[in-house]
Amino acid sequence: DGRVVVGIPRAVLQNNFVKAIEVEIEFVDGDTGSFELRYSAKSIKDPALIDHRLFGLMLDSSTMQPMKGNMPVPVNKKFTARAVLNTPSPDPQVIIVLKPKNKNEAPHIKSLTYKIWTTPAMVVIRGFNWTK
Numbered sequence: 001d002g003r004v005v006v007g008i009p010r011a012v013l014q015n016n017f018v019k020a021i022e023v024e025i026e027f028v029d030g031d032t033g034s035f036e037l038r039y040s041a042k043s044i045k046d047p048a049l050i051d052h053r054l055f056g057l058m059l060d061s062s063t064m065q066p067m068k069g070n071m072p073v074p075v076n077k078k079f080t081a082r083a084v085l086n087t088p089s090p091d092p093q094v095i096i097v098l099k100p101k102n103k104n105e106a107p108h109i110k111s112l113t114y115k116i117w118t119t120p121a122m123v124v125i126r127g128f129n130w131t132k
Contacts, residue, residue: 016118017088022061024113025096027077033107034070038095039083052097058083070099073107088119 023037038055057067058081067081085092094114100106 015121017090017121018085018092018116019088019119020082020084020117021058021092021094022080022082022115023058023094023096024078024080024111024115025109026111027073028108028110029077031073031077031107032105033101034072034099035079035107036069036071036095036097036099037067037079037081038097040093040095041085041087041089042093043091044093044095050095052095055095056083058094077110088121090121 021039025035025037027035036052037058038052039058040055044050057069059065060067061080061082064082071079083092083094096109096112098107098109
């Protein structure tokens with residue numbers, strides 16, 4: 001309905017699934033290197049064991065085209081990306097990959113803002129059996 005809510009109450013969130021996520025990331029001035037923003041529609045069981053390349057790249061919000069892998073830190077130090085899920089999910093995950101330029105220069109996050117769009121939770125029953 002267009003309302004902006006800062007901090008979604010658990011009582012409301014548990015009745016809704018996420019249909020889109022927007023991430024605004026701001027880097028510290030003077031930082032160099034590259035980054036990727038990826039997402040998973042499902043919960044990630046063990047983040048230490050994931051291969052980030054297996055997950056989809058988010059869309060660059062300015063062009064609505066998929067991000068390019070290993071994007072350099074922008075000159076204005078801010079970047080906004082969006083992921084629109086094919087099927088709303090109760091627990092999508094955002095994966096931020098920071099890659100240093102060399103051992104002395106790496107990107108550092110100054111601020112991170114998430115915006116989510118939700119839809120009421122629902123279950124699709126694909127088949128059922130009647131028993132007496």
